[in-house]
Each structure stands twice: as structure tokens, then as C-alpha cells.
Amino acid sequence: MRARGLLPILLLNVIVSVAVAFGVIAIFNSNASDRENERLVTLEVVVTATPDPDVTPNVVIITTTPRPGDPQTVDIPDEALADAASNPSSDDDDDELDEDGVSVARAGSGTDEDGDLPPGCILHTLADGDSPYGVALEYGANPFSLMAVNNLTEESARFLRTGQTLIVPLDGCPIELFVAESEAPTATPQADDDDDEADDDATPQPTPTITPIPTVTLAPTAANSQIRIMEVIGVGDITRESVVIRNDGMTTDIGGWQLTDIDDNTFTFPADIRLWGGAGVTVNTRDGANTPIQFFWGRDSAIFESGDVLTLRDRDGAVRATFRVP
Numbered sequence: 001m002r003a004r005g006l007l008p009i010l011l012l013n014v015i016v017s018v019a020v021a022f023g024v025i026a027i028f029n030s031n032a033s034d035r036e037n038e039r040l041v042t043l044e045v046v047v048t049a050t051p052d053p054d055v056t057p058n059v060v061i062i063t064t065t066p067r068p069g070d071p072q073t074v075d076i077p078d079e080a081l082a083d084a085a086s087n088p089s090s091d092d093d094d095d096e097l098d099e100d101g102v103s104v105a106r107a108g109s110g111t112d113e114d115g116d117l118p119p120g121c122i123l124h125t126l127a128d129g130d131s132p133y134g135v136a137l138e139y140g141a142n143p144f145s146l147m148a149v150n151n152l153t154e155e156s157a158r159f160l161r162t163g164q165t166l167i168v169p170l171d172g173c174p175i176e177l178f179v180a181e182s183e184a185p186t187a188t189p190q191a192d193d194d195d196d197e198a199d200d201d202a203t204p205q206p207t208p209t210i211t212p213i214p215t216v217t218l219a220p221t222a223a224n225s226q227i228r229i230m231e232v233i234g235v236g237d238i239t240r241e242s243v244v245i246r247n248d249g250m251t252t253d254i255g256g257w258q259l260t261d262i263d264d265n266t267f268t269f270p271a272d273i274r275l276w277g278g279a280g281v282t283v284n285t286r287d288g289a290n291t292p293i294q295f296f297w298g299r300d301s302a303i304f305e306s307g308d309v310l311t312l313r314d315r316d317g318a319v320r321a322t323f324r325v326p
Contacts, residue, residue, distance in 0.1 A: 120172030121149070126164050132157050135166060144324075145169045149178040154326075227252065229310055229323035230280070238286050238302045243310060245321070246280035256315040259283055262308050267297045 117123065124135050132152060136143035147157065149167050160166075169175055226249025234240025243259065255271040267283055270290065275281060281293050285303055288296035297303075304310075304325050312321040 117167065118174050118177060120170045120174070122168050122170060124166050124168050126160060126162055126166065128162050130160075130162075132160070132166065135168060139168045139170060141168050141170055145173075145175050149173070149175055151178075225320045226250070227254070227275070227312065227320045229312060229321045232304055232310070232323070232325050234302075235304045235306065235325055236302045238299070241285040241302045241304060243283045243323075244280060245275075245283065245312065247275040247277055249277055251276050254281075254314075257320070258313050260311050260313070261303060263303070265299075265303050267295070269295065 122139070124130075124139070126135070132146055132150070133143045135141075136146045146166065146169060147153070149169050152160075167178070226247060228246050228248060230244040230246050233242045233244065245259075252275050253273070254269050254275050255273045257269045259267045259269075273281075273292075279293070281295060283295045283297060285297045285299045287298045287300075288294070290296060306325055308325040310323045310325070311319055314320050
């Protein structure tokens with residue numbers, strides 16, 4: 001009896017279990033169907049360099065201000081040439097004006113670049129690292145004559161650029177011709193006919209003659225020398241007068257080297273003195289105790305003056321550096 005009473009309960013449990021199982025399966029299938037409807041779509045995007053015809057192009061105009069003394073070459077646009085053809089200029093001498101209205105000419109020239117130079121004068125085109133002093137030494141010319149014929153000063157020479165042309169005065173080059181051209185007096189206007197009688201009574205003025213000032217020619221330095229006399233400090237003041245020397249090359253033994261001036265005053269470096277690359281030493285005119293970078297000439301008074309020429313020679317007598325006191 002008890003077994004028959006439990007049979008309905010078991011059947012009910014089976015029915016409930018089957019119903020729950022079917023419900024779980026139905027829910028799982030529904031979720032799986034939703035996931036199958038979600039798809040990952042990949043689109044290929046191709047970026048091309050074709051400009052948008054409706055977009056106005058961005059034009060950037062870059063201008064530069066030249067340094068003083070720079071020769072300038074200006075590329076004239078075709079539109080400007082067309083305007084010039086329709087409105088010709090009244091003066092042909094303005095054809096070589098730059099943007100600022102300044103005549104474009106070769107810096108430091110005593111004659112036209114395409115003209116013939118006098119005998120003994122040659123042209124040199126500046127390359128990277130060139131300087132007026134180095135160019136003069138390269139050709140065995142006087143550096144100060146080279147500065148004079150090219151109308152250069154120490155200030156203007158700092159603005160020379162690669163590609164500019166300098167006149168190199170060799171033996172026989174008429175330096176006074178270039179100096180006379182740069183210092184030619186302004187022409188005096190002719191007097192009217194009514195003033196002829198007054199001119200007859202006037203004392204004729206002599207024509208000025210320009211005489212080149214003689215200079216001391218610096219001795220040529222040894223090839224590839226990297227020892228340089230940089231400056232002279234405190235000229236004429238025994239408490240400050242000194243010569244600064246620097247080594248721009250490799251370490252060099254300067255023991256026994258001699259520093260002399262135009263009056264043959266001589267300072268000899270002590271033995272076994274090494275000047276390291278990139279380092280410098282100072283030679284003081286006054287008396288004192290030497291150090292590795294400070295040396296003392298032992299003089300009682302200053303010995304240098306403006307225009308004096310200093311020469312540094314090695315133990316073999318070869319000139320390693322020269323310097324003119326400004």
C-alpha cells in the first residue's frame with residue numbers, strides 16, 4: 001500500500017523535472033539564436049592622396065632676411081615678367097635691384113666680376129672654412145693687401161659667405177688701383193659760362209694722390225698648423241698686457257718654441273711644455289711664476305703697441321702663427 005501511495009509522487013516529480021529541463025533548453029536556445037544574429041563586419045578603408053577639388057589649397061609663404069653684405073639672387077616669377085613687359089622701366093640701370101631697391105653687386109670687388117683683372121690679380125671663390133687671412137696665406141699674398149683691394153674691414157669680413165669671390169693680389173697686382181677706385185673723390189659739377197672770369201682768377205687745386213700705406217707682411221705659417229695667437233690683452237699696460245695662444249689641433253709639445261715681436265723681443269717657452277688640443281696658454285709681459293697655463297716674460301714695461309706683429313715659431317724655426325695687434 002505504501003508503495004502504491006508513493007507512485008503518484010514519483011510521477012509528479014518526473015513530470016516537473018522534465019518540464020524544468022525543457023524550459024532551460026528553450027531559454028538556452030533563445031540566447032544562442034540572439035548571439036548568432038550579432039555579426040562582426042570589417043570594412044576596408046582606403047586613404048588616397050587625391051586632394052579634394054572643393055578645398056582651397058593652403059599656401060605657406062616663407063621669407064628670409066639676408067645678413068649684411070650677402071649678395072642676393074632673386075628669382076622673378078613669370079607673372080612679374082609679364083607685368084614688366086607691359087610696363088617697361090624708364091631706366092635700364094635699375095635692372096639689378098634687389099627686393100629692397102639696393103643694387104646687387106659682388107661684395108668686396110674692385111672691378112666687374114666678368115671684367116679683366118690687372119696682371120698679378122686673380123679671383124678666388126670662397127669655400128667652406130675659407131677666410132681672407134687663410135686665402136692670402138694659400139696664395140702667398142699679403143692678408144692686409146687682400147683686405148684693401150676687396151674693400152673689406154674686420155667687421156665686414158665676418159659676413160663673407162661661401163660662393164662669394166675675392167680678388168687675391170699677387171706680386172705685381174696694382175693695389176693702389178683698387179684703393180683709388182674705392183676712395184675716388186666725388187666729381188665736381190662744371191661751372192656755368194657766366195663764372196668763367198672768376199675761374200680764371202681762382203687758384204687751381206692739385207689733384208690728390210693716394211699713396212698706399214706700407215704694411216708689414218706676415219710670415220707664412222707652416223702647413224696644417226692648428227696653433228693660433230688669438231688676441232693681445234691690455235696693450236701698453238704692463239699689469240694686464242698678455243698674449244693668448246690656443247691649440248685647435250692635437251696635443252703639441254711647445255717646449256722651446258719662441259714668441260717674438262717686430263722689435264725682436266723674444267719669449268722662449270720652457271722645455272717639456274705640452275699644449276693639449278682645445279686648450280690654451282697665456283704669456284704675460286710682466287714678471288711672475290710660471291704655471292701650466294700662465295707664463296711670464298719677465299719684462300719691466302709693456303712692449304706691445306698697435307700695429308705690432310707677433311710671430312710664434314717652433315723649435316725648427318718654422319712659423320706656426322702670426323698676429324697683428326689692432
